[in-house]
Amino acid sequence: MSGLFISFEGTEGGGKSTQVALLADRLRKLGHRPRTLREPGGTSIGEEIRHLLKHSEANHLMMPEAELLLMNASRAQLVREVIQPALTAGEIILCDRFYDSTTAYQGHGRQLDLELVRSVIEFAVGPVRPHLTLLLSVPTQVSEERRLARQASGTAGLRDRFEEADRTFFERVEYGFQQIAEAEPGRVKLVDATQSIEAVHDEIWRHVAVHLSPNCD
Ligand code: TMP
Secondary structure, three states: OOOEEEEEEOOOOOOHHHHHHHHHHHHHHOOOOOEEEEOOOOOHHHHHHHHHHHOOHHHHHOOHHHHHHHHHHHHHHHHHHHHHHHHHOOOEEEEEOOHHHHHHHHHHHOOOOHHHHHHHHHHHHOOOOOOEEEEEEOOHHHHHHHHHHHHHOOOOOOOOHHHHOOHHHHHHHHHHHHHHHHHOOOOEEEEEOOOOHHHHHHHHHHHHHOOOOOOOO
16 A cells, blocks of 8 residues: 655745645545645654754854755655655655755755755655655745745744845746756646635645545545
């Protein structure tokens, strides 16, 4: 028996967490028991790594190479502690970000060698791949406006090291995601996240419905 693994990707401000929650609700109403996860994080070890990567004062001096390895340390733990066993048990997993974020952020954004990034990811995930990836796309300017609005309204909470990067960084990240979508159109579905929340959800649902089978928990 094998489950269904769906990842959500995209730059900041695309509404990923809202869409993960909406999809989980809809699946629950149909009698499924989806498991929602996030990266970096999703395990006790991963959540500590997340804090270090995003919020810790100690991260001011973090080098791109250390960032790449920490992202994948969190991922290696999540895959073995949670994702692999859950898939074996036939569960549905909804993950807010997975390895495409590493290609986009550490590869394209931080400009680390893409082949090296790929080999680190492969070491971290082993044979595990998402069956479906929903790439929520918003223009860089919209993403920036949403990010700044969140910071201004105080809903951003703790300082976030990633949100301190400049516009050219996010443009490279967005370009990276577009490249990934073009390279793997079977797995990666581009969703226009400038639409209303309901319209985005409906589009996501159409992609997910194709993958649902009575085998999934
Ligand atoms: P988020 O959970 O609020 O999206 O924050 C996670 C941040 O970490 C986000 O800025 C993207 C970044 N990130 C990477 O740079 N590489 C990765 O592999 C992952 C999973 C996230």
